[in-house]
Amino acid sequence: MATLQASPSEVNESDLRGQKLPNWSPWAIAVGAIVISAVIFSLTGDSFNKARFAVLAALLFVVLLTGASFAVEGRRQAVDRLFSTFVYSTFVLAMAPLISIIYYTLAKGLGVIDGDFLTHSMFTISPDSFGGGAYHAIIGTLIVTGIAAVFAIPIGVLTAVYLVEYGDGKRFARIVSFFVDVMTGIPSIVAGLFIFTFWLLTLGFQKSGFAGALSLVILMLPVIVRSTEEILRLVPMELREASYALGVPKWKTIVRIVLPTAFSGIVTGVMLAIARAMGETAPLLLLVGTQAKINFDPFSSGDAANPMATLPTFIYSQLGAAAGNPNAPGTARAWGAAVTLIAIIMIFNLLARFVGRFTRARG
Structure with missing residues:
Protein backbone atom coordinates (compact mmCIF):
# COMPACT_ATOMS: atom_id res chain seq x y z
CA MET A 1 0.00 0.00 0.00
CA ALA A 2 1.35 3.39 -0.96
CA THR A 3 2.02 5.80 1.86
CA LEU A 4 -0.11 8.85 1.70
CA GLN A 5 1.86 12.12 1.96
CA ALA A 6 0.37 15.42 2.97
CA SER A 7 0.31 18.13 0.34
CA PRO A 8 2.29 21.31 1.00
CA SER A 9 -0.96 23.14 1.82
CA GLU A 10 -1.75 20.58 4.52
CA VAL A 11 1.59 20.92 6.31
CA ASN A 12 1.23 22.62 9.66
CA GLU A 13 2.90 26.03 9.58
CA SER A 14 4.21 25.55 13.10
CA ASP A 15 6.08 22.43 11.98
CA LEU A 16 7.98 24.50 9.42
CA ARG A 17 8.84 27.32 11.81
CA GLY A 18 9.64 25.17 14.80
CA GLN A 19 8.73 26.06 18.37
CA LYS A 20 7.63 29.62 19.10
CA LEU A 110 -2.19 75.07 29.07
CA GLY A 111 -3.41 76.59 32.33
CA VAL A 112 -2.07 80.00 31.29
CA ILE A 113 -3.79 80.21 27.92
CA ASP A 114 -7.17 81.91 27.88
CA GLY A 115 -8.94 84.62 25.94
CA ASP A 116 -7.01 87.44 27.61
CA PHE A 117 -3.65 85.81 26.98
CA LEU A 118 -4.35 85.46 23.26
CA THR A 119 -5.90 88.90 22.77
CA HIS A 120 -3.83 91.21 24.98
CA SER A 121 -0.25 92.44 24.89
CA MET A 122 2.15 93.31 27.71
CA PHE A 123 1.66 97.06 27.26
CA THR A 124 1.41 98.78 30.69
CA ILE A 125 1.84 95.37 32.39
CA SER A 126 4.79 95.03 34.72
CA PRO A 127 6.90 91.88 34.18
CA ASP A 128 6.43 91.09 37.88
CA SER A 129 2.64 91.36 37.69
CA PHE A 130 0.07 88.85 36.57
CA GLY A 131 -1.99 89.56 33.48
CA GLY A 132 -1.12 90.54 29.96
CA GLY A 133 -0.66 88.18 27.08
CA ALA A 134 1.25 87.22 23.96
CA TYR A 135 -0.99 88.76 21.30
CA HIS A 136 1.71 91.18 20.15
CA ALA A 137 4.25 88.34 19.96
CA ILE A 138 1.86 86.15 17.95
CA ILE A 139 1.32 88.96 15.46
CA GLY A 140 5.06 89.59 15.23
CA THR A 141 5.83 85.91 14.66
CA LEU A 142 3.27 85.64 11.86
CA ILE A 143 4.48 88.84 10.18
CA VAL A 144 8.21 88.05 10.35
CA THR A 145 7.78 84.42 9.30
CA GLY A 146 5.35 85.39 6.53
CA ILE A 147 7.80 87.88 5.03
CA ALA A 148 10.59 85.31 5.21
CA ALA A 149 8.37 82.72 3.49
CA VAL A 150 7.48 85.15 0.69
CA PHE A 151 11.17 85.47 -0.17
CA ALA A 152 12.42 81.97 0.66
CA ILE A 153 9.74 79.78 -0.96
CA PRO A 154 10.01 80.97 -4.58
CA ILE A 155 13.80 81.29 -4.44
CA GLY A 156 14.20 77.84 -2.86
CA VAL A 157 11.77 76.06 -5.17
CA LEU A 158 13.20 77.67 -8.33
CA THR A 159 16.73 76.82 -7.20
CA ALA A 160 15.72 73.19 -6.74
CA VAL A 161 14.05 73.16 -10.18
CA TYR A 162 17.25 74.47 -11.74
CA LEU A 163 19.42 71.87 -9.98
CA VAL A 164 17.17 68.96 -11.02
CA GLU A 165 15.91 69.99 -14.45
CA TYR A 166 18.65 72.18 -15.92
CA GLY A 167 21.81 71.78 -13.86
CA ASP A 168 22.71 68.15 -14.47
CA GLY A 169 26.47 68.02 -15.02
CA LYS A 170 26.93 71.82 -15.10
CA ARG A 171 29.66 73.47 -13.09
CA PHE A 172 27.45 76.29 -11.86
CA ALA A 173 24.92 73.77 -10.54
CA ARG A 174 27.68 72.02 -8.57
CA ILE A 175 28.71 75.37 -7.08
CA VAL A 176 25.12 76.15 -6.09
CA SER A 177 24.69 72.71 -4.56
CA PHE A 178 27.91 73.14 -2.58
CA PHE A 179 26.82 76.48 -1.12
CA VAL A 180 23.40 75.06 -0.26
CA ASP A 181 25.16 72.34 1.74
CA VAL A 182 27.27 75.00 3.45
CA MET A 183 24.19 77.05 4.32
CA THR A 184 22.57 73.98 5.85
CA GLY A 185 25.18 73.96 8.62
CA ILE A 186 25.25 77.71 9.30
CA PRO A 187 24.31 78.48 12.93
CA SER A 188 21.35 80.82 13.25
CA ILE A 189 23.38 83.43 15.11
CA VAL A 190 25.82 83.62 12.19
CA ALA A 191 22.95 84.37 9.81
CA GLY A 192 21.82 87.05 12.23
CA LEU A 193 25.31 88.55 12.42
CA PHE A 194 25.52 88.68 8.62
CA ILE A 195 22.24 90.61 8.31
CA PHE A 196 23.25 92.79 11.27
CA THR A 197 26.52 93.74 9.56
CA PHE A 198 24.97 94.25 6.13
CA TRP A 199 21.54 95.66 6.89
CA LEU A 200 22.15 97.62 10.09
CA LEU A 201 25.82 98.62 10.08
CA THR A 202 26.51 98.97 6.34
CA LEU A 203 23.17 100.26 5.06
CA GLY A 204 22.28 102.12 8.25
CA PHE A 205 18.82 100.66 8.93
CA GLN A 206 17.47 100.11 12.44
CA LYS A 207 16.16 96.97 14.06
CA SER A 208 12.90 95.85 12.48
CA GLY A 209 10.79 92.85 11.69
CA PHE A 210 11.99 92.96 8.09
CA ALA A 211 15.63 92.64 9.21
CA GLY A 212 14.72 89.57 11.24
CA ALA A 213 12.84 88.13 8.26
CA LEU A 214 15.97 88.45 6.10
CA SER A 215 17.94 86.33 8.56
CA LEU A 216 15.18 83.71 8.55
CA VAL A 217 15.33 83.59 4.74
CA ILE A 218 18.96 82.43 5.00
CA LEU A 219 17.93 79.65 7.40
CA MET A 220 14.88 78.55 5.40
CA LEU A 221 16.50 78.43 1.96
CA PRO A 222 18.66 75.28 2.35
CA VAL A 223 15.78 73.31 3.88
CA ILE A 224 13.44 74.23 1.03
CA VAL A 225 16.05 73.63 -1.67
CA ARG A 226 17.13 70.21 -0.43
CA SER A 227 13.64 68.89 0.32
CA THR A 228 12.25 70.14 -2.99
CA GLU A 229 15.23 68.76 -4.88
CA GLU A 230 14.72 65.29 -3.43
CA ILE A 231 11.00 65.34 -4.20
CA LEU A 232 11.56 66.47 -7.80
CA ARG A 233 14.03 63.64 -8.34
CA LEU A 234 11.32 61.18 -7.30
CA VAL A 235 9.04 62.27 -10.14
CA PRO A 236 9.25 59.47 -12.77
CA MET A 237 11.26 60.39 -15.84
CA GLU A 238 8.59 58.68 -17.94
CA LEU A 239 6.18 61.53 -17.20
CA ARG A 240 8.64 64.05 -18.58
CA GLU A 241 9.43 61.93 -21.63
CA ALA A 242 5.74 61.42 -22.40
CA SER A 243 5.21 65.16 -22.27
CA TYR A 244 8.22 65.84 -24.50
CA ALA A 245 6.96 63.23 -26.97
CA LEU A 246 3.72 65.20 -27.32
CA GLY A 247 5.68 68.30 -28.22
CA VAL A 248 5.23 70.12 -24.91
CA PRO A 249 8.11 72.52 -24.15
CA LYS A 250 10.33 71.77 -21.19
CA TRP A 251 9.24 74.79 -19.15
CA LYS A 252 5.58 73.90 -19.58
CA THR A 253 6.32 70.27 -18.68
CA ILE A 254 7.88 71.45 -15.44
CA VAL A 255 4.98 73.79 -14.64
CA ARG A 256 2.12 71.49 -15.68
CA ILE A 257 3.52 68.01 -14.98
CA VAL A 258 6.53 67.94 -12.66
CA LEU A 259 5.57 70.54 -10.05
CA PRO A 260 1.94 69.37 -9.61
CA THR A 261 3.15 65.80 -9.21
CA ALA A 262 5.63 66.83 -6.51
CA PHE A 263 3.41 69.48 -4.92
CA SER A 264 2.54 67.53 -1.78
CA GLY A 265 6.21 66.85 -0.99
CA ILE A 266 7.17 70.45 -1.75
CA VAL A 267 4.55 71.70 0.70
CA THR A 268 5.93 69.37 3.38
CA GLY A 269 9.45 70.69 2.87
CA VAL A 270 8.23 74.28 2.99
CA MET A 271 6.45 73.62 6.28
CA LEU A 272 9.61 72.13 7.76
CA ALA A 273 11.42 75.34 6.85
CA ILE A 274 8.65 77.53 8.30
CA ALA A 275 8.61 75.48 11.52
CA ARG A 276 12.35 76.00 11.90
CA ALA A 277 12.02 79.74 11.24
CA MET A 278 9.22 80.18 13.78
CA GLY A 279 11.34 78.68 16.53
CA GLU A 280 14.52 80.69 15.95
CA THR A 281 15.52 83.03 18.77
CA ALA A 282 19.13 84.23 18.39
CA PRO A 283 18.84 86.19 15.11
CA LEU A 284 15.53 87.72 16.21
CA LEU A 285 17.02 88.93 19.50
CA LEU A 286 19.82 90.52 17.51
CA LEU A 287 17.75 92.05 14.71
CA VAL A 288 14.18 92.43 16.00
CA GLY A 289 14.47 92.70 19.76
CA THR A 290 11.46 92.62 22.07
CA GLN A 291 8.44 94.84 22.48
CA ALA A 292 5.68 95.21 25.04
CA LYS A 293 3.06 96.59 22.66
CA ILE A 294 1.71 95.70 19.23
CA ASN A 295 3.61 96.76 16.13
CA PHE A 296 2.04 95.78 12.81
CA ASP A 297 4.67 97.52 10.66
CA PRO A 298 7.72 95.31 9.97
CA PHE A 299 9.56 98.20 8.28
CA SER A 300 9.12 100.68 11.11
CA SER A 301 11.60 100.61 13.93
CA GLY A 302 9.13 102.09 16.37
CA ASP A 303 11.15 102.32 19.53
CA ALA A 304 14.69 101.73 18.22
CA ALA A 305 15.52 99.45 21.15
CA ASN A 306 12.35 97.33 21.04
CA PRO A 307 10.74 97.37 17.58
CA MET A 308 8.67 94.17 17.40
CA ALA A 309 7.97 91.13 19.54
CA THR A 310 7.96 87.50 18.43
CA LEU A 311 7.08 84.40 20.41
CA PRO A 312 10.68 83.14 20.83
CA THR A 313 11.92 86.56 22.02
CA PHE A 314 8.82 86.91 24.20
CA ILE A 315 9.66 83.61 25.91
CA TYR A 316 13.25 84.75 26.39
CA SER A 317 12.27 88.11 27.86
CA GLN A 318 9.68 86.63 30.20
CA LEU A 319 12.09 84.03 31.55
CA GLY A 320 14.66 86.77 32.03
CA ALA A 321 12.15 88.82 34.00
CA ALA A 322 11.32 85.77 36.13
CA ALA A 323 15.00 85.49 37.13
CA GLY A 324 14.79 81.73 37.60
CA ASN A 325 11.71 81.82 39.83
CA PRO A 326 9.42 78.99 38.69
CA ASN A 327 6.41 80.61 40.36
CA ALA A 328 6.90 84.06 38.83
CA PRO A 329 4.27 85.44 36.41
CA GLY A 330 6.92 85.67 33.68
CA THR A 331 7.61 81.94 33.90
CA ALA A 332 3.92 81.13 33.47
CA ARG A 333 3.64 83.47 30.49
CA ALA A 334 6.74 81.88 28.94
CA TRP A 335 5.19 78.40 29.16
CA GLY A 336 1.95 79.73 27.71
CA ALA A 337 3.84 81.29 24.80
CA ALA A 338 5.66 77.98 24.22
CA VAL A 339 2.34 76.13 23.96
CA THR A 340 1.03 78.83 21.62
CA LEU A 341 4.08 78.48 19.37
CA ILE A 342 3.68 74.69 19.23
CA ALA A 343 -0.02 75.09 18.44
CA ILE A 344 0.65 77.55 15.60
CA ILE A 345 3.23 75.25 14.03
CA MET A 346 0.87 72.28 14.37
CA ILE A 347 -1.97 74.22 12.75
CA PHE A 348 0.24 75.21 9.82
CA ASN A 349 1.37 71.61 9.37
CA LEU A 350 -2.21 70.34 9.40
CA LEU A 351 -3.20 72.97 6.84
CA ALA A 352 -0.23 72.01 4.68
CA ARG A 353 -1.20 68.33 4.79
CA PHE A 354 -4.79 69.24 3.92
CA VAL A 355 -3.67 71.37 0.97
CA GLY A 356 -1.18 68.76 -0.21
CA ARG A 357 -3.75 65.98 0.01
CA PHE A 358 -6.44 67.71 -2.04
CA THR A 359 -4.17 69.39 -4.59
CA ARG A 360 -1.80 66.57 -5.48
CA ALA A 361 -1.85 65.17 -8.98
CA ARG A 362 -4.04 62.12 -9.40
CA GLY A 363 -3.63 59.38 -11.96
Missing part, protein backbone atom coordinates in the same frame (compact mmCIF):
# COMPACT_ATOMS: atom_id res chain seq x y z
CA LEU A 21 7.27 31.61 22.28
CA PRO A 22 3.65 32.30 23.17
CA ASN A 23 2.31 35.69 22.18
CA TRP A 24 1.96 36.70 25.81
CA SER A 25 5.58 35.88 26.70
CA PRO A 26 7.09 39.33 25.87
CA TRP A 27 4.54 40.99 28.15
CA ALA A 28 5.21 38.49 30.93
CA ILE A 29 8.96 38.97 30.56
CA ALA A 30 8.49 42.77 30.64
CA VAL A 31 6.57 42.50 33.91
CA GLY A 32 9.27 40.20 35.29
CA ALA A 33 12.00 42.67 34.30
CA ILE A 34 10.16 45.46 36.12
CA VAL A 35 9.74 43.33 39.25
CA ILE A 36 13.40 42.26 39.24
CA SER A 37 14.51 45.89 38.80
CA ALA A 38 12.37 46.94 41.75
CA VAL A 39 13.88 44.14 43.88
CA ILE A 40 17.42 45.18 42.89
CA PHE A 41 16.72 48.80 43.84
CA SER A 42 15.26 47.76 47.18
CA LEU A 43 18.14 45.38 48.04
CA THR A 44 20.89 47.83 47.10
CA GLY A 45 19.23 50.69 48.96
CA ASP A 46 19.66 52.89 45.91
CA SER A 47 17.40 55.94 45.76
CA PHE A 48 14.63 55.55 43.23
CA ASN A 49 15.39 57.25 39.93
CA LYS A 50 12.97 56.90 37.04
CA ALA A 51 15.65 57.11 34.35
CA ARG A 52 17.96 54.51 35.93
CA PHE A 53 15.01 52.24 36.72
CA ALA A 54 13.82 52.40 33.11
CA VAL A 55 17.30 51.65 31.73
CA LEU A 56 17.80 48.68 34.07
CA ALA A 57 14.34 47.27 33.30
CA ALA A 58 14.93 47.65 29.56
CA LEU A 59 18.29 45.87 29.71
CA LEU A 60 16.81 43.04 31.77
CA PHE A 61 13.92 42.73 29.31
CA VAL A 62 16.28 42.41 26.34
CA VAL A 63 18.47 39.84 28.13
CA LEU A 64 15.58 37.73 29.43
CA LEU A 65 13.64 37.79 26.15
CA THR A 66 16.73 36.86 24.13
CA GLY A 67 17.58 34.06 26.56
CA ALA A 68 14.06 32.65 26.48
CA SER A 69 14.00 32.80 22.70
CA PHE A 70 17.37 31.07 22.50
CA ALA A 71 16.17 28.27 24.79
CA VAL A 72 12.82 27.71 23.04
CA GLU A 73 13.13 28.94 19.46
CA GLY A 74 16.82 28.46 18.75
CA ARG A 75 19.74 30.69 17.85
CA ARG A 76 18.31 32.09 14.60
CA GLN A 77 15.06 33.31 16.13
CA ALA A 78 16.88 34.57 19.22
CA VAL A 79 19.16 36.78 17.13
CA ASP A 80 16.12 38.04 15.21
CA ARG A 81 14.33 38.91 18.45
CA LEU A 82 17.44 40.61 19.81
CA PHE A 83 17.77 42.98 16.88
CA SER A 84 14.01 43.54 16.64
CA THR A 85 13.96 44.49 20.30
CA PHE A 86 16.94 46.78 19.73
CA VAL A 87 15.11 48.57 16.90
CA TYR A 88 11.96 49.05 18.99
CA SER A 89 14.02 50.22 21.96
CA THR A 90 15.87 52.84 19.94
CA PHE A 91 12.53 54.06 18.55
CA VAL A 92 11.19 54.45 22.08
CA LEU A 93 14.37 56.25 23.16
CA ALA A 94 14.07 58.60 20.19
CA MET A 95 10.41 59.36 20.92
CA ALA A 96 10.81 59.73 24.69
CA PRO A 97 12.40 63.22 24.64
CA LEU A 98 9.81 64.51 22.16
CA ILE A 99 6.90 63.12 24.17
CA SER A 100 8.41 64.43 27.41
CA ILE A 101 8.87 67.93 25.99
CA ILE A 102 5.33 68.07 24.64
CA TYR A 103 3.83 66.69 27.85
CA TYR A 104 5.83 68.99 30.13
CA THR A 105 5.12 72.05 27.99
CA LEU A 106 1.39 71.33 27.84
CA ALA A 107 1.25 70.63 31.57
CA LYS A 108 2.94 73.94 32.38
CA GLY A 109 1.41 76.14 29.71
